[in-house]
Amino acid sequence: MNTPIIDFVREYRKREGTRFHMPGHKGHVFFGWEPFDITEIPGADVLHQGRGIIWESEENAAVLFGTGQTFYTTEGSSHCIKAMLAALCMERGVWDRKGEDEGRERKGWENEGRRPWLLAARNVHRSMVDACALLDLDVEFLWGESSESLCSHVISAEQLEEALDRHGERPLAVYVTSPDYLGQMADIPALSRICHREGIPLVVDNAHGAYLHFLEERCHPMDLGAAMCCDSAHKTLPALTGAAYLHVHPEHGQRFLPYARQAMLLFGSTSPSYLTLQSLDYCNAYLAADYEKRLEETLERVEEWKRMFGEAGGRVLPSEPLKIVLDTAGLGYQGDEIGAELREYDIECEYEDQAFVVLMVTPENTGRDWARLHEWGKNTQMLRQSREGIPRAMPERLRSKRVMSIRQAAFAKSEMIPVSRAAGRVCAVQTVSCPPAVPIAICGEEITQAMVGEFKKFGIKEVSVVL
Numbered sequence: 481m482n483t484p485i486i487d488f489v490r491e492y493r494k495r496e497g498t499r500f501h502m503p504g505h506k507g508h509v510f511f512g513w514e515p516f517d518i519t520e521i522p523g524a525d526v527l528h529q530g531r532g533i534i535w536e537s538e539e540n541a542a543v544l545f546g547t548g549q550t551f552y553t554t555e556g557s558s559h560c561i562k563a564m565l566a567a568l569c570m571e572r573g574v575w576d577r578k579g580e581d582e583g584r585e586r587k588g589w590e591n592e593g594r595r596p597w598l599l600a601a602r603n604v605h606r607s608m609v610d611a612c613a614l615l616d617l618d619v620e621f622l623w624g625e626s627s628e629s630l631c632s633h634v635i636s637a638e639q640l641e642e643a644l645d646r647h648g649e650r651p652l653a654v655y656v657t658s659p660d661y662l663g664q665m666a667d668i669p670a671l672s673r674i675c676h677r678e679g680i681p682l683v684v685d686n687a688h689g690a691y692l693h694f695l696e697e698r699c700h701p702m703d704l705g706a707a708m709c710c711d712s713a714h715k716t717l718p719a720l721t722g723a724a725y726l727h728v729h730p731e732h733g734q735r736f737l738p739y740a741r742q743a744m745l746l747f748g749s750t751s752p753s754y755l756t757l758q759s760l761d762y763c764n765a766y767l768a769a770d771y772e773k774r775l776e777e778t779l780e781r782v783e784e785w786k787r788m789f790g791e792a793g794g795r796v797l798p799s800e801p802l803k804i805v806l807d808t809a810g811l812g813y814q815g816d817e818i819g820a821e822l823r824e825y826d827i828e829c830e831y832e833d834q835a836f837v838v839l840m841v842t843p844e845n846t847g848r849d850w851a852r853l854h855e856w857g858k859n860t861q862m863l864r865q866s867r868e869g870i871p872r873a874m875p876e877r878l879r880s881k882r883v884m885s886i887r888q889a890a891f892a893k894s895e896m897i898p899v900s901r902a903a904g905r906v907c908a909v910q911t912v913s914c915p916p917a918v919p920i921a922i923c924g925e926e927i928t929q930a931m932v933g934e935f936k937k938f939g940i941k942e943v944s945v946v947l
């Protein structure tokens with residue numbers, strides 16, 4: 481597969497021309513990558529506006545992922561999520577003021593009796609709530625029935641049916657995060673069947689799942705009927721931080737494509753990183769080469785490790801194939817304790833909390849990495865000295881009442897106060913621990929005592945509340 485962005489930059493660099501253009505390093509080496517760090521000069525195309533090398537590379541990605549259109553961003557899935565929600569609003573014309581001029585409510589919503597809203601599983605990333613604040617959207621959250629963590633809310637088809645029946649009115653979209661931070665996956669085919677039947681777009685935060693299209697059994701949201709989704713290429717592919725895709729399903733191209741492009745422009749920087757764009761370009765060649773075979777080999781390694789660790793008494797949560805989710809609480813250990821133990825073996829995990837440790841694997845993990853993990857697995861305190869299991873606090877207890885809309889709260893006059901004094905106040909701008917960046921309190925909700933306890937667990941000391 482060709483790599484037009486990489487080729488252009490290499491050629492430009494070889495010419496050693498004088499750079500009277502941005503960036504200010506002028507291609508001179510400070511760290512090493514500067515000669516390849518260019519800007520939108522003639523021939524370099526313009527992200528989301530041109531028909532040059534970036535567009536050509538995006539077309540390559542769309543072919544590889546089997547989508548109607550794939551858009552690049554150098555600003556992560558956070559950017560794509562805002563753009564997806566904005567595209568939904570534009571397509572439905574929710575802010576079309578013509579209706580108001582004629583003395584009616586917003587066009588398209590006048591007969592529906594409520595403001596534009598989304599039906600979403602509660603474990604949303606903060607960027608989704610930020611998007612709702614910017615776009616003034618309401619959200620009805622669905623709580624996972626068997627969820628043991630705020631990070632994980634797998635909603636069932638029955639739950640979705642029940643919620644749609646209960647509300648009667650159609651949401652702008654159904655929104656799920658799958659895979660989530662604990663590697664749990666929604667039943668996208670079942671959810672998308674319901675959404676298709678009801679004529680509601682299914683939008684998926686697939687930030688953790690770019691690789692899913694390359695498994696033997698393809699299970700990327702675009703393969704399973706989602707209308708739009710985002711992937712953080714940088715999470716599971718060999719791409720630089722910030723590299724991400726917004727995919728639009730071919731069936732929904734007519735509806736969303738023009739809007740998705742406009743929405744990417746609306747929220748994106750006018751200075752995309754060409755280093756990150758080159759890494760997205762490189763991913764195409766990487767994926768088209770022997771990635772599927774290497775991915776298969778990696779999955780065998782992961783399975784083998786999980787099997788050995790399980791046989792030795794370890795507890796691993798079933799999850800998407802490239803994550804190893806250690807259920808440390810089940811053996812009486814805090815995830816943070818085990819995270820510290822892993823560090824003694826020079827292993828840094830992706831995420832640790834009171835109950836879980838998450839390791840993210842890719843084919844780029846080497847034999848040395850696996851040797852360390854095996855070594856840790858043989859020696860961990862968890863297996864040598866088991867303790868009584870730590871009960872998990874069910875996230876349901878974090879339900880609260882909404883006092884004002886997400887937008888009203890996010891843009892209200894506010895103050896930062898110590899968490900210990902926050903109970904009873906209204907959450908203004910959400911405070912999250914990153915990772916997992918799933919808000920404990922959503923803007924506009926009353927902060928409860930249970931939320932205060934959760935903030936403390938995540939080491940959050942101050943929160944922003946409405947004045």
Ligand SMILES: Cc1ncc(COP(=O)(O)O)c(C=O)c1O
Binds near residue numbers: 712
């Ligand atoms: C589930 C989920 N969605 C979205 C994001 C945002 O992705 P990005 O960091 O690429 O902006 C993250 C980041 O960790 C995430 O975990």
